Each structure stands twice: as C-alpha cells, then as structure tokens.
Amino acid sequence: MFMEVAGEILKLTAFAGLVLAGILIILIWKKGLGTKITYLRFIIQIAALIGVYYLFTYSVWQLGVLIVILVIPLLLGRFFCGWLCPFGLYMDAITQTRKASKMRHRNIPDRLNKFLNVFRYFILLFFIALPFGLCLIDPPSSLDLAVVMAINFAGPFRPLSVLLGPLIPLIVPWVGPIQIGGLSLSYPYVQEILYYLSGISAAVFAWIFVALTVVGSFFVRRVWCRFCPTGASIAVLNRLRGLSWTPGLHIDKDEEKCTKCGICRRVCPVQVTEIYEQKGGKIATSMCTLCLRCVEMCPEQDCLKVSMARKTLFRSRNWLEPSSTE
Numbered sequence: 001m002f003m004e005v006a007g008e009i010l011k012l013t014a015f016a017g018l019v020l021a022g023i024l025i026i027l028i029w030k031k032g033l034g035t036k037i038t039y040l041r042f043i044i045q046i047a048a049l050i051g052v053y054y055l056f057t058y059s060v061w062q063l064g065v066l067i068v069i070l071v072i073p074l075l076l077g078r079f080f081c082g083w084l085c086p087f088g089l090y091m092d093a094i095t096q097t098r099k100a101s102k103m104r105h106r107n108i109p110d111r112l113n114k115f116l117n118v119f120r121y122f123i124l125l126f127f128i129a130l131p132f133g134l135c136l137i138d139p140p141s142s143l144d145l146a147v148v149m150a151i152n153f154a155g156p157f158r159p160l161s162v163l164l165g166p167l168i169p170l171i172v173p174w175v176g177p178i179q180i181g182g183l184s185l186s187y188p189y190v191q192e193i194l195y196y197l198s199g200i201s202a203a204v205f206a207w208i209f210v211a212l213t214v215v216g217s218f219f220v221r222r223v224w225c226r227f228c229p230t231g232a233s234i235a236v237l238n239r240l241r242g243l244s245w246t247p248g249l250h251i252d253k254d255e256e257k258c259t260k261c262g263i264c265r266r267v268c269p270v271q272v273t274e275i276y277e278q279k280g281g282k283i284a285t286s287m288c289t290l291c292l293r294c295v296e297m298c299p300e301q302d303c304l305k306v307s308m309a310r311k312t313l314f315r316s317r318n319w320l321e322p323s324s325t326e
Contacts, residue, residue: 037296037314041082045089049169052086057173066163069230077247081231082289087166087188087224091217095269098218106219108226113271116227117287123229127162163230165189177206188213188224221269225289232286249308251288251295255280257303264294264304275304 055065072080081088098105108116168188176184177194193206216223225231253275265276274285275294295304298316306314 037292041291042089042092044083045086045092048084049086049089052167053169053171053173056167056169065167069163073232074246075248076290077249078231078286078289079249081225081228082291085166085231086169087228088222088289090170090188091213091222091224092269094214094217095221105221107271108220110271110273113226114287120227120229120232123227124163124232127229162189162192165192166224166228166230222289225270231289247284249290249306251275251283251290251292252305252307253278253280253283254303254305257300259300261299263297263299267293267297269293 052065069080095105165188168186168191170185170187172184172186174184176186177190178185187206187210189209190206193209194202196202197205213224258280260276262276265271265273268275269291270287270289272285272287272294274287275283290306292306292314295306295314295316298304299318300316301318302315304316305312
C-alpha cells in the first residue's frame, strides 16, 4: 500500500515538474511577443486534460470535481472555462486548424450571443433541480440528503453527471463507446446521449452532436461555451449587497487609456463586448472566460489589467502586431 501511494506521488511530482518546465520554456521562448499568454494557456489546458484523465480513473473523485467546478466561479469567475476545460481545449485546437487553413471565423449576432449566455443558466438550474424533482416523484427510503444526492448522481438517471460532460477526455480510462487498438475513445456528452437513448438512434444522435460541435467550432470560436450549463458563472452575484467582490479574479479597464481601437472585441473568442463598451472599472460580465486574449492584444500600456485580491497579475503593453490580432 505504501509503495502504491509513493508511486502515485512520484508520478504527480514528475507531471508537475514537466508542466512547470513547459511554462518556463514558453516564458523564455515567447518573450516580448503577443501570443505568450495564448501559448501558456495551451500548456495549462493540456496539463488539465491529463489531470482530469487521472482523476477520472477514480470514480469517487467525480462528485468532488463537479463541486469544485460549481464553486470555483465565486473566486475565479470562468477561469475553469478558459484555462482548464478539456472541451475548451478541443475547440481551441479546432480554431488553430481553421487559422492554419487561413479561413476567417464567423461571429454570432450579439443579441443571440447574449441570449444564449442567459439561457445556459436555465439549463444549469434544470439539471441541479432535476434530482430533487425525481425524489419527489419517487421518494427514497432514506431521507439522508447525501444518500439522495449520491443516488441521483450515480443512477439510474444520472442527471448531475451531464454537468461533467465537457470534462470527458478523448481517451477515457473506462470502456468507451469506441474501441481502437485497445484504447477506449469518447467525446464530451456522447456517453450521456448513448445512456439516455437506445439503439441505432442513439449512435446517430451522438455522431450528429459530434459533427455539429466540430463543424461549429471550426467556424465559430468556442461555440459550445456560449450556452454550456457547466460554465454558468455565478459572477452575476456581484450585483448583490455583500458580494460585490465576486469574482476575485477579474479584468480591470482604465477608461482614460482606452483609444476605442476595438481590438479587444475582435480577439475575444466568445464575443464579449463589455470590455469595449464599458467606460472603465471592473469587467464583471459572466460571459468572459478569462482567456486574457484581450489583455494580451491590447496595444495601450496598462489599459487592461488582470487583478486578484487587489494585486495586478498581468497588464496590457503598448505594442501591436497586426498579423496577430485575430
């Protein structure tokens, strides 16, 4: 037992060392260029994907992971969406493929984009309330809330497991829907589609979903993030008295230094307009995934800042490379 624990600790230590080495290499290699944060984000996204795969080898961790996802926006906003979500990594990789083919992206109309942002809260509320509704329809023999939630999370309907959909790796540590060369393959939400549906129709719907999200991500940046229930941020709570500090990690704008060049609007993967439209101060919109592309590409010194607990973590610089503005 001791040797197994020591082995796991050694693996995690080696993995953390490789991640830190990759970050250090990026910081040195990309010094002074406008894509430093983007490259750093890719490194951290890949590390998060490997970490999620490792955690999913232990089924007991899945509920813990879900709790962290739902609580983390209070402190970090949608940082999980921009930096840690595996589905976000897949969409970013597809975006890079589009850029390599020199094709332009498409934007969703702003009104529709904002509607989808609000609609994802109703989707989230539905999945959170569903276990309680199932308990009212078919009351369990035990009144222990923990037992009730565990039953509804694990089965037979598994409603809360849908919220873990974006975390599903392409290679899974269980028997996935596709087997190739001894590897089990899957895709976000595919297992839920196959679970709730049956027969040939389930496979058809699963492939349609994969095709729509892949093609959609090719033309529209971070298309699933627009209405993903898992990414529903509670940053809107900052409008309530006593919660104005949420989220702790956020972007600040200096109105006097903004020249309205519009670069922040063009480079935002999820089409956040508040950074451009807001006069100044804390950017508190729940649409922002904190990818920091706007801060990275802003050509005005100290116009945009990334802050946490009143400490500036990253700020815009007075430079611009026209070829990197997309």
